[in-house]
Amino acid sequence: MKSILAGKSILIVEDYPAMRKAIRDMLYSLEADTIVEADNGVSAINAISKTNFDIVLCDYNLGAGKNGQQVLEEVRFRKLIEYNCVFIIIAAEQSAGLVLGAMDSKPDEYLTKPFNAQQLFVRLERNLLRKDLMQDIEKEIERGNLSQAIQQCEKLLTKGNKRMRTHLLKMRAELAILVGDFDTGRQVYYDVLQERDLPWARLGLGIIDFQQGDLHQAASEFEDLLREYPMFLEGYDWLSKVHEAEDNLQEVEDVLNQAVDLSPQCILRQKKLATTADKNGHVEVAEKAYKAAVSLGKYSVYKSCSDFTNLAKLYSKTSNSEAALKTLADMRQEYVNNPEAELRASTLESDLHNVSGNEEMAKLSLQKALSLHKQLGSKTPKDLQLDIARSCYLQNQSAEAEAIMDGLIKTHIDDEAFLNDVRRMQSDIGMENHSEVLIQTTKRALVATNNKGVQLYKQGKFKEALALFDKAMTVMPDNKTIIINMLKIIMHDLKATAIDEEKLLRAQALFKKARQINIDRHKLGVLQMEFSNLLRNHVSEPKV
Known part of the structure; x- marks a missing residue:
């Protein structure tokens, strides 16, 4: 009988040569014939980017640099491994925190040292069989x-x-x-x-x-x-x-605190805890979580300059300007020649100078921030745009602030969590309810557009309905409701009339846009299923 490992490409990621040899010998005893080795996280990712491995056996502790969990997170994030790749994290430790942290990244298995060839074989066989059985389903989902x-x-x-x-x-x-x-x-x-x-x-x-x-x-x-x-x-x-x-942000914080206590190595959960505790005014909890995010981010694909500036902002709120400036200096060292990092730093420096009474430096920093924002354009993250608007309000540059707020509110009018951030920001600077008129006006305009578009759609005027939503998208380019309604209309049009390539490409572009702005997958599911059926039927139709 042919070995289950025959012909399988296998990567061993282990920093200790003796352990690499032990695992390699086990695999050879199981009739493996194609084995590659890496002694650190960066080498592992480089190897995975060049070869479609069937199996990756990755130690959790890899010395300085990325650990096994961060390797798995990155290769998944960058889509460097196929679904049928079996990824097993190996570790000597069995502490709850480490195990839960490793399992957070959802490896196929977690294997503790020491282990023998038979134990390794059982894990590999189980997962290879499962992957083989499920791969056709996964391929269809991916498509x-x-x-x-x-x-x-x-x-x-x-x-x-x-x-x-x-x-x-x-x-x-x-x-x-x-x-x-x-x-x-x-x-x-x-x-x-x-x-x-x-x-x-x-x-x-x-x-x-x-x-x-x-x-x-x-x-x-x-x-x-x-x-x-x-x-x-x-x-x-x-x-x-x-x-x-x-x-209910206090409840959010309480729940996340419990999870972080169990598994402190999850950077995304630490980020969420930090921002939530910050909004709740719980400085100590927020500071601890921001510091954890900065530390975990050093070798993580989820690292972000915003982790540094969020920590620096927290220090500025507690009048610890020295710590805030040091954090910004650390960020600039970590993110050299990064426009977003420099924009975040300039915006916060403007606030720090403003608080210290140095109006000239505050003004210069804000002008630099506005210039960088203009260069980045739509690539400026929404939380950063909100910070820039806040700085503009505080320095009596209301026209610039209102222009930013107008775009933010219109683009994110169906994101209630972000609208609450807008309300909190304005309340913090003594402008409570300032944008509420714009929020409610924009909501009414969106409802009116939707109602008119749906009415045109029901009347069979598909082109007119799409034209209406197209116009609305120029004002609200990332509005989720508009994109979903456009997809519904195009799907109905594709089913009701002859399918042509232009319509198909339009639908594909909208689905791509929907994924980019993180529309919930379940809201797209039915539409995606209808579209895949249309595509399949279109491809299978005999050409005349």
């Missing part, structure tokens, strides 16, 4: 062909593979949620829980409640889950989302 993915999943379920049945049911429920088929998703989770109390199934029920807008029931589901499974970190993330949707 956006959700209906084909569902069909493939149901086909495999009918074959009665007992070893993989649970994996397939989990996938089937997740696909149901993606396409908005919440009844099917809920039933699959119920059926699973009838057989066995699995935390991911309970989590899934809470996610469905959340997606359907039943925040109270979702919170109850997640709270019950965490009482039974307090180490299930995804439960904390989803419970924090519920509280965030309700704008």
Whole structure:
């Protein structure tokens, strides 16, 4: 019988030569024939960028530089590994914090040292079989062909593979949620829980409640889950989302604090805790989390200059100008010739000079910030634009501030969390409710545009409806509601009339835009499924 490792390309990432040799010898004893080695995180990523490995065995502690968790996060973020790659994190330690931190990045397995060839074989065999079974489904998902993915999943379920049945049911429920088929998703989770109390199934029920807008029931589901499974970190993330949707920031902070205590190595969770505690005025919690984000970011793909400036802003709020300026100096050293970093620094320096009474330096720093903002244009992050507007208000440059606020509010009018940030900023500088008129006016204009567009759509005037939304997009280019409505109209037009390449390309561009501005996947699911079906039928149609 052919070995399961024969012909598989394998990467060993381990900083100790003796351990690399031990793992290599184990693999050769299992009849592996293609093995590459790397002794640090950077070398590992370089190797993965050049070769499509079937298996990566990566130690967690890799000495100075990136650790195994950060290697996995980066290769996933940069899409350097295919779905069928089995990624196993190996570690000598078994502390809860380290294990949970490593599992946060969702490796296929977590293997503790010492282990033998048989233990390694069992892990590899299990995951290779699972990947092989699920790869067709994953390929269809990657292509956006959700209906084909569902069909493939149901086909495999009918074959009665007992070893993989649970994996397939989990996938089937997740696909149901993606396409908005919440009844099917809920039933699959119920059926699973009838057989066995699995935390991911309970989590899934809470996610469905959340997606359907039943925040109270979702919170109850997640709270019950965490009482039974307090180490299930995804439960904390989803419970924090519920509280965030309700704008209960104290509850968000409390939940994230619990998760960070369990797993302090997750940089994204530390960032969220920091900004939430900052908004709540809890300086010590925010400072600790910002410092953690800066430290974790040193070798992380999720590093950001905003972590430094957020920490510096916190120091400025507590009148610790020296610490704020030192943090900005550290950032400039880390982000040399980075326009966004320099823009963030200049904006904060303007505030620091303004507080110290140095009006001339404050004015010069703000002018530099406005110039850099003009260069970056739409690439300036929304939180940074809000900071620039704040500085303009404080230095009596109202025209510049109002222009920035006008664009921000119109672009993000359907992002209630950001609108709350706008309200908090203006309240902090004594301008409470200043932008409320613009917010409400913009909301009414969006509703009117939507209503008119839907009316034209129902009258069969598709071109007129699209033209209306096109015009609205010039004012609100990243508005999620408008993009979703445009996709709905194009889908109906494609189904009702002859399909042509221009319409298909337009739809593809809108789907790409929707992903870029992070429209929830479940809101796109049905539309994506309809589009993939249209594409498939279009391709299969005989050419005359």
